[in-house]
Amino acid sequence: MIKEEWMTIVQNKPLALDTYEMILSGELADFIPDSGQFLHIRIGEGMTHLLRRPISITNVNPEGKRITIIYKMIGEGTKWLKEQQPGHKLHVLGPRGNGFPVEDVKYEKILLVGGGVGVPPLYYLARKLINQHNQVITVLGFQTKKAVFYEKKFAQLGNMLLVTEDGTAGFKGRVTDFLPSFRDEIDRYYTCGPAGMLKAVTKCMDTIPGFLSLEERMGCGIGACFACVCKTSDPHDHKGYRKICKDGPVFSAREVIL
Amino acid sequence: MIKEEWMTIVQNKPLALDTYEMILSGELADFIPDSGQFLHIRIGEGMTHLLRRPISITNVNPEGKRITIIYKMIGEGTKWLKEQQPGHKLHVLGPRGNGFPVEDVKYEKILLVGGGVGVPPLYYLARKLINQHNQVITVLGFQTKKAVFYEKKFAQLGNMLLVTEDGTAGFKGRVTDFLPSFRDEIDRYYTCGPAGMLKAVTKCMDTIPGFLSLEERMGCGIGACFACVCKTSDPHDHKGYRKICKDGPVFSAREVIL
């Protein structure tokens, strides 16, 4: 299994407000077992940036040996990413983490709920689920019309409901406003997005089996530094914590405290 | 007068052992009054490298708005310079410092003594002196054959004597071994090179008017931080020091203590 690679940037272009889509090519594309895993990307020249940036895998095209990622420019690291030109190489560790569990998931009706830059990993997941003969309903939430991306791609894979906070695209509101209507018809759900959204989604979906992908600031990204822990729900859990980079980023909604 | 410019790299290629020639294009080329002045070049992205690197001007071609510099790769900064591709831009402050005084120098017989990367600024100087109807003799010293550069260019401008320490090109020895033969026939000299060489040259040329270009680690490069001082020879000099970046880098051989 590949652990590090200098991947070549094939494309790096704006996708939505402050949001960019990058296609990387390399052998690594043959070794991405799960959706929801991430690449741990080295930033900058020399020693300015010591911490890598975790970015989820949006899509994998093993024939073309390509991996797509989508990132939002929020600080120094993603600003640097944005400036990298096709042809240049990025050093990545990957695939890291445990992704969305889909083994044996077949002929189910499944809800995907994504918010903002939590949307990307759901795309590869959706494709996997459909290949396994599941029916997928997606609810995508964004701040505003300009921030929306991939809504058409998801629409091609099944029912897709678009929600924006300011109502400039799709329905106005938050994703959780629209979940109750699906609650009774689905078998399970997967979600990724800001912490507040995850909390609201899991609360709303209380009784239904679900999986969520968490974010936390990372040091090593490989499980060695204990920077990225979260607490377990079970007070009798012998460790009491999980490492998001190694045990996650995807957890069962019941496993961890948000 | 221009003080800063993003100059475009037109060429950046190996010239000799660890030595590179770079051609920069920009308006600045119209504003280089003296030979012996330097460009103060910003290094790297962001804040990794806070100190600029002083590099002498080797040649100026105002018609093409081009400046040539020659630099030796010795550390982090010059390594970064080496890696910059044509088309990219460098941020330079310039021209900095006071160069070789040549005003009113006419119809003289003049000796130029250069050692290693002290050779570059003498080239623009030689061209100026020849334009002013002087006769120029050049003595160039290098470690070894592979390190030699610009010997043919100097040979085109007048008598040129090439010396290498290991004798692999030109005469074997150090530049100072060959100076006594010129001492009696020249009116003045200009020299640039390692501190040890400057000391030996000025000692050997004792009675003859001479000018030398000094090097020192710089902070600001503009005269504000007092990083680059040297002491004056005259114990009654009211300041007792000179700033190499602002008062120099060229001084009369009598003015400063080496």
Next chain:
Amino acid sequence: MTDLAVSIPGLQLKNPVMPASGCFGFGQEFSEFFDLSKLGALVLKAATLKPRYGNETPRVAETHSGMLNAIGLQNPGVKQIIQDELPFLDSYQVPIIANVAGSTVEEYVEVAKTISQSSNIQALELNISCPNVKEGGIQFGTDPKRSANVTEQVKKVTNKPVYVKLSPNVTNIVAMAKAQASAGADGLSMINTLTAMKMDLNTQKPVLANVTGGLSGPAIKPIAIRMIYQVRQEVDLPIIGMGGITSSEDVLEFLLAGANAVAIGTANFQNPYICSNIIDELPSTLEKYGYSSVQNCSAKGVTE
């Protein structure tokens, strides 16, 4: 309109940005690059009683996101500074802060007394924290009692406000700040450089002739922020914050952590226009993060 004005003892600043002592000479060189009247204030290079040549060269070295310096307080002496350097600044509308150094308490007092007589000087900054001189400087700066004594003595001979520049090379920065508050300091400047060193692999010797030097630049910014934050929680004096500032975002970070104004040192070497640029960018940066004035955001991030 974002209001950049700041008022701290003795100083009505049109904006909170000034160059840090020793990184801007006496102003003249930078006047080539921009109009000095733009600055909130201008802090002069350290003055001692007699002229000082300073340390041998090399005096500077580069480090990751930082630099070392061991200038050793080279300066022409307080009298020459008043005579030769201050008149040039007369033509600019900018408050001037004199940085006062010495090897003994008496020298600090003499320099402070002399320079206070100059009407061009609005405030003093006591440099009890220079790591690059054998006597004085950091010796005072790391001992609360001795540092308080310098301030007390200087306060007796000047009617200008006295800002004391603290050294970060201490176990307990809050104790140092408290000692200054009791001694009557009007404000604090923090931080000076951290004592540090670099070896030359070729010569096997330290790069700097002085062996050690002071570390400055973005590398030390997190240490400066921490110290200012800690002091702000326990001491009420105004703080001029410095240490690694290179952008208007950095200025805001210092303000949130508890600084009232800021000084920019090392960044002037990478970009001689930096003070001017930061002053230009500050209004939009403050606005972006929701502030209408500098006074509004000072110490906003400090929980008491």
Next chain:
Amino acid sequence: MTDLAVSIPGLQLKNPVMPASGCFGFGQEFSEFFDLSKLGALVLKAATLKPRYGNETPRVAETHSGMLNAIGLQNPGVKQIIQDELPFLDSYQVPIIANVAGSTVEEYVEVAKTISQSSNIQALELNISCPNVKEGGIQFGTDPKRSANVTEQVKKVTNKPVYVKLSPNVTNIVAMAKAQASAGADGLSMINTLTAMKMDLNTQKPVLANVTGGLSGPAIKPIAIRMIYQVRQEVDLPIIGMGGITSSEDVLEFLLAGANAVAIGTANFQNPYICSNIIDELPSTLEKYGYSSVQNCSAKGVTE
């Protein structure tokens, strides 16, 4: 052939390179990337008596050429470490150093006693310098007397050599080192992180949940070099040097400044192969600068 071997109390190292405590977990994760038997030694993450959850998140932040961490000594407790973590390392040929932490002298003593019984452990490193816990750690690490007391008490209950990890957050590092020498320490590890902080401009709050954190990485290298150099001039104990090492040249710089061996922390996060790479490059780097062995260059740059 360049000789990389180093021998310091209790440790015959095949090369001077080890990962720094807390940056390499208990080794397992890095065994994915290279053969741990390559390492000169392996320093474990800190062990306390009871399991500790550590601080709230966020626990790390990036700074210029550095990072902040406030993990807060999360670990499963010394007994679980012996039971669950050490067996994995049995299959590697690498000396293991246990990093011992505590909130009280008694806790240090208990942890040291317990872990000393494990035959897999070759030496102890006393972490009296963690800046990220309310009790213990840096409290001991900034007071010469209290820190000496920890060492004395621990020495009574262990027959393993004891390396004491010094905090750089002190006015006088030499006094701290001397106190350790008198207390019977077998060696010193220096330096731990510098207490530092970063503000989040959006939330106006410190980025780290713990408010302050420890600054590590290349930003602090010049401070580490200075402290090692100063201690080497006055104290004879072997020194494991650390703070910002990212290359074999950096290793040589630490050796010249007075270190006998080195540890690599933060750089493991940027490049998990870094320890292995540096070990590979060290022979040619030493050769380039004219050294035939590590023992030869140690403290070469120190004038006594």
